[in-house]
Amino acid sequence: MTINHPNFGAMDSSRVIIFDTTLRDGEQSPGFSMNLDEKLRMAEALTELGVDVMEAGFPIASPGDFESVKSIAELYAKGGPVICGLARTGRDDILRAAEAVKPAERKRIHIFLSTSPLHMKYKLRMEPDAVLQLAVDSVTLARNYADDVEWSAEDGSRTEPEFLCRCVEAAIKAGATTINIPDTVGYAVPDDMTRIFTMLRERVPG
Numbered sequence: 001m002t003i004n005h006p007n008f009g010a011m012d013s014s015r016v017i018i019f020d021t022t023l024r025d026g027e028q029s030p031g032f033s034m035n036l037d038e039k040l041r042m043a044e045a046l047t048e049l050g051v052d053v054m055e056a057g058f059p060i061a062s063p064g065d066f067e068s069v070k071s072i073a074e075l076y077a078k079g080g081p082v083i084c085g086l087a088r089t090g091r092d093d094i095l096r097a098a099e100a101v102k103p104a105e106r107k108r109i110h111i112f113l114s115t116s117p118l119h120m121k122y123k124l125r126m127e128p129d130a131v132l133q134l135a136v137d138s139v140t141l142a143r144n145y146a147d148d149v150e151w152s153a154e155d156g157s158r159t160e161p162e163f164l165c166r167c168v169e170a171a172i173k174a175g176a177t178t179i180n181i182p183d184t185v186g187y188a189v190p191d192d193m194t195r196i197f198t199m200l201r202e203r204v205p206g
Contacts, residue, residue, distance in 0.1 A: 006147035006148045007177075018052045019055065019084075020055065023042060023054065023068075024086055027057075036064070036067065040068075040071060055086060057069040058085070059099070069083070070099070082106040083106065085100045085110065088112065089135070094145070107148065111151050111152065112151075112154045113153065115154065116155035116158040118155070128163055132170055139176050140175060152180040153182070154182065157182070172205070172206040
């Protein structure tokens with residue numbers, strides 16, 4: 001089956017795309033924080049390795065993070081990997097990410113939202129229907145600034161299957177072009193992830 005993707009064009013559905021988050025999640029490892037020059041060097045090294053999508057940082061987290069994402073986006077203003085900025089569902093987060101990745105020729109905004117019963121109850125303190133609407137609203141907003149919007153179900157591996165399907169379907173209808181189901185807290189084993197993605201591909205249109 002052929003998929004038409006805004007950043008990769010027509011591609012076979014079996015193609016593997018390498019998404020690298022060394023510059024964002026990787027930097028949270030103890031002793032691994034980098035200054036701007038080091039981040040630019042890392043970005044160039046990742047490009048040489050053939051990374052398809054580079055999550056350059058979390059722009060709203062700090063002025064330094066914003067500047068590093070923007071600088072990496074400027075580095076790839078005329079080609080190179082897709083440059084991605086992470087955002088929560090809030091308007092300020094999304095606009096900050098959009099501004100940071102704007103210089104890149106190929107850009108992505110990556111939105112994450114908790115969907116497991118535990119996270120919705122104690123972290124978000126929101127009912128499922130409100131979470132579902134927030135997914136739609138945030139993806140809709142992000143699509144005003146980037147053709148490629150990734151949507152992540154935080155704690156997806158512990159999310160109830162029916163609700164996960166509803167959220168993914170809603171995100172796709174709102175314009176998400178990339179779907180991520182992370183095992184945020186290290187709950188799942190490989191067979192679990194196989195089961196989850198098989199279910200989603202079978203049950204969710206698009």
